[in-house]
Amino acid sequence: EADIYQTPRYLVIGTGKKITLECSQTMGHDKMYWYQQDPGMELHLIHYSYGVNSTEKGDLSSESTVSRIRTEHFPLTLESARPSHTSQYLCASSEQESSYEQYFGPGTRLTVT
Amino acid sequence: QKEVEQNSGPLSVPEGAIASLNCTYSDRGSQSFFWYRQYSGKSPELIMSIYSNGDKEDGRFTAQLNKASQYVSLLIRDSQPSDSATYLCAVGTHTGRRALTFGSGTRLQVQP
Numbered sequence: 241e242a243d244i245y246q247t248p249r250y251l252v253i254g255t256g257k258k259i260t261l262e263c264s265q266t267m268g269h270d271k272m273y274w275y276q277q278d279p280g281m282e283l284h285l286i287h288y289s290y291g292v293n294s295t296e297k298g299d300l301s302s303e304s305t306v307s308r309i310r311t312e313h314f315p316l317t318l319e320s321a322r323p324s325h326t327s328q329y330l331c332a333s334s335e336q337e338s339s340y341e342q343y344f345g346p347g348t349r350l351t352v353t
Numbered sequence: 354q355k356e357v358e359q360n361s362g363p364l365s366v367p368e369g370a371i372a373s374l375n376c377t378y379s380d381r382g383s384q385s386f387f388w389y390r391q392y393s394g395k396s397p398e399l400i401m402s403i404y405s406n407g408d409k410e411d412g413r414f415t416a417q418l419n420k421a422s423q424y425v426s427l428l429i430r431d432s433q434p435s436d437s438a439t440y441l442c443a444v445g446t447h448t449g450r451r452a453l454t455f456g457s458g459t460r461l462q463v464q465p
Contacts, residue, residue: 273452282457283397283441298452330396340385340445342453344396 243267246331246345253321254353261316261348263331272314273342275330276300283330289314321352356380357444359456367464372429374459376442379423385445386418387453388427392438401427432463 244265253259265272274287275298285298289308303325304318314333318325331345358377366372374388385404389397403409403416403425415428425444429436439458446454 271452279394283455285452288452340453341387341399341402342443343399347396 244331244333244343244345246329246348248348249346250349250351252351252353255320255322257321259318259321259350261329261331261350263314263316263345264312265314265333265343265345266312267333267335267343268311269333269335269343270311271334271340272308273332273334274298274304274306274314274316275332276302277328277330279328287316321350323352326350326352355456356454357442357456359440359442359459361457362460363462364459365462365464366432368432368434370432372432372436372461372463374427374429374440374442374461376425376427376444376456377423378425378442378444378454380444380446380454381420381423382446383420383423383444385453386416386425387443387445388414388416388425389441389443389455390438391441391458397441429461432461434463434465437461437463 247262270291272289275283277283284300286302287306289295329348332342334342356379388401390400391397401416403418409416413430417426439460441458442456443453
């Protein structure tokens with residue numbers, strides 16, 4: 241059972257605002273991921289991290305940025321939100337040397353008006 | 354060609370029947386295979402993992418892997434309406450990016 245948390249769960253915000261989506265896990269997992277998923281559509285990897293001070297861009301081009309200063313924390317930031325950023329954002333984590341089983345947080349549903 | 358392919362469905366089965374979900378993958382170096390269940394509006398939940406050829410059973414779920422054919426399947430026995438969800442196949446390689454590649458999912462509908 242994974243303990244991975246995301247806040248806020250729901251966010252409605254106006255265009256141009258800066259937002260940070262929080263993701264924390266208590267399992268000590270080295271690897272963490274951010275996915276974007278529109279309703280009924282597939283998951284798209286937007287960022288991942290192998291450990292502290294390690295971040296990489298994923299498959300889907302994203303205007304967001306991430307940081308990994310602590311093992312347990314992997315926040316995602318949008319400097320200037322736009323309606324095209326409206327989506328569900330899912331955070332996941334997995335152990336570094338395991339079989340790559342990923343555990344997902346509950347997600348943040350973002351609406352930009 | 355997508356790296357992980359699934360039929361989008363919906364796959365409709367009557368309650369009590371066996372649901373069979375299929376997935377093919379393109380990277381022969383893949384070593385880890387997973388099935389996730391995702392209810393509408395929720396996040397994916399890991400339900401099965403398989404790493405070697407053959408069958409792996411867990412309760413009503415059986416995962417099947419055939420690396421030669423690059424094929425993974427999930428069988429759900431005695432399907433229940435609560436099994437209605439989208440099932441995501443995910444494949445991992447232990448080189449390169451070292452992240453899972455997800456299929457687009459198959460929507461399963463279990464009819465009462």
